[in-house]
Amino acid sequence: MEIDRRAFIASLGGTAAVAMMDSEAKADSLEHYMEEQLDEQVAANQAKEKFPTVAEIEAQIETRNYRRGVGSLFVSGRGNVKKLTPMPKNATLKDFFELRFAPANHVLQSATRAMKTGMSEEVILACLLHDCVLNLIKPDHGWWGAQLFEPYIPEKSAFAIRYHQTLRFYPDADAGYEYPDQYFRIFGEDYKPPAHIEATYKMLKNHKWYMEPRLVTVNDLYAFDPNAKVSLDPFMDIVGRHFKQPKEGLGNDNSPSAHMWRTLANPDQPL
Amino acid sequence: MRIAATALFTVCVVAIAIAQTKPTNYKGLEITPLGIERAKVVSLLDCPPGQNSVHGNARGEEEFAVVKLGFKVTPAFKETVVKKPVLTDTAGKTYQTSVSIIDPGSKPAYECGFPFRVPLGTKVASVAIDTATIDIKALDK
8 A cells, every 4th residue: 555655744733743653653643544544445336327227228218219129230320331351262260350250359358367376278269259259240150259269179169158148137146256247237237137147047057067167257347457468378288179160161061150240241131 | 763663664664474374385386365344345356466447336235245365476486277265264165256257477566456256244265276275263353
């Protein structure tokens, strides 16, 4: 704790008063002063932000010309959308990261944090991919995201992507996961998850793979360094080991999610 | 005036030093407990501190016991994964934190606050990082 010397001396009655105190009294006064400062800091931290209610968020729907669930590739927050660079013929995951998911800071930071805290490769991969589908669609993004990647990644990683969406609503102190206050802002402070999410949570609590999606939530949103420069490069080995890149290119391999990759590649197609 | 200020500075340094306990060495990291704060809302910054928009919000009968630790990186430290601290209360119950230690060798010295969600009024005993256990009873006033 930093001490403002002038404020401290003033609180004791000025330099003349301090000069009359013995060392023990000065030490006691300093300790008391520090305690008071600490109390003030804690009180300042406790000033809670006012979050919107579910009703207030619903009232905003008709103030927009788009739905909140639209994928980021399909709408521009500022001005018109821009023409996209065409995807190469045999597009890889790296191509999609560079040309459709960029800047992808959130997932790259999440995966970097997972890597630096010693998570398994399946969890690191899940962290790297867990929100990429938000470029396509936002509601139920856990399920959509798992479907997009499922043909190409380990079962545990797909499980983690699918169910991180559910576990985000449920704090788990033992795993070190706090309910994010960002959720109070985007869902409303009185939001209750729908029945299918509650049922999924009940299923997950007893599942042997509970920790896979839980560890994605643990690494979700936390930023370890505001100036961190993140890139896909540190993950290329993990991608090489665990992502089954189709030789025809993503979108051309007739997998169950090939159409989703084609939509990401060509979001300007009218039909 | 200058003498009084110098004496006061000395008193400050001594008092702060008394409030701290001896550092514990863990794989070349010198870890010193600096204090414990109690709060209902805490900012969840990783360690060394980064920037984060996530806060922990304690519910009615809970609070956060925020254990502040000082880290000094000695030449003996080799970059490695350092586990999250675990808090133990005086009854032996353990608590986890959501704050991780990331790149512990990236700065020569730094201070971090580790929030633990505990029942109101919980008296804490120690904090452990892997095999290093640090007694913090004396700091819990």
